[in-house]
Amino acid sequence: MAGSNLTTTEYIQHHLQNLTFGLHPDNGWSIAKTAVEAKEMGFWAIHLDTMGWSIAMGVLFIWLFRKVGKVATTGVPGKLQCAIEMVFEFVENTVRGTFSHKNSLVGPMALTLFVWIFLMNLLKLVPVDIGPMLFAKLGVDYMKIVPTTDPNGTLGMALGVFILILYYSIKVKGPGGFAKELSFTPFNHWSLIPFNLVMEIIGLLVKPVSLGLRLFGNMFAGEVIFILIALLPFWVSWTLNVPWAIFHILIITLQAYIFMVLAVVYLNSAHEQH
């Protein structure tokens, strides 16, 4: 429930505000006290909560899988090993079905994306008030614990994928081949080169943007609805909260899966020779 001294709007805005550390024109390098301050910092700011939680989840992923990988035997696997191997095989099969070239990076990348995004999305099932409340006790004003509800987080990963797309496009086809592909598709005629270029470059740029915004949009919308549900009186909020949370078990897995598959598909098309 909202604090007694907050209006509904303030409550929602508070819950959607990241903990921002950055270069403020007046205060210098500092943690933003208000949303306005955070906005004034512009580009030279970093969301501590997004970074912190996403790195924590990434480390959890690496630690968990590394732990299993170290003791992975060819004998009878334990329960944890079985679970990890199930995820691993699921990702490996998906990659094998989608990616038709030889590249030892794509498998690990897909695994990282899937598990990492899944873990970050999983934070959404933590009740919306717990993060801000606990950190308020520690004297931290803002705490948005789900990194995938921050467009920086999702677009950051999409940017990573985009860099890989560009890298492999140029590596596989050569700079000339890549330029040719941009210039001569979809219409193979010299007079239509400018048109083709505009089309292809838009198509290329849309890939990471759609990748990042799809995940962000889904997660953010879900988060907003969780916050709205939390505004209801406590005796009714659970009737909506529980179904929505159960529904989100599906959503968070699905979104992680979609992000992974699309990244693999984009990389596959980057390897394709025309």
Added chain:
Amino acid sequence: MNINMTLIGQTIAFAIFVWFCIKYVWPPISNALHERQRKIAEGLDAASRASRDLELAEAQASELLSESKQQASEILEQANKRSAQMIEEAREQARQEGERIVANAKAEIDQEINRAKDSLREQVSRLAIQGAEQVLGSAIDEKQHTKLVNDLANEL
């Protein structure tokens, strides 16, 4: 919801995690999985091979069994035949032996009879001579009449 350096930070984090995954996570799990897959495939293969071997061995065993049964019956038959033969032979031998013994006994009896006849003849001839001596009252020259007496004895 401002776009700021977090974007870059997240990209760097992504790169680092992918690198970690390539270096430390993917290879051991992948190796273990594929190794296990290979082992299981081998195990299944071995199992099917073993069952095939078992079938083969069973067939061989039953073949051997029937063969040995046949051999045993053959041996038994041979032994029976042999024993019958042996009995036959023994019987033959016994018969022959018996015949021989009988023949021997007969020969001995004949000999004995002859000897008895001879001694009788001799005694008779002597008695005849004594009788004749007494009848004639004089001595018969033994040397002169031996031939005569002997002829007489032989006629008895």
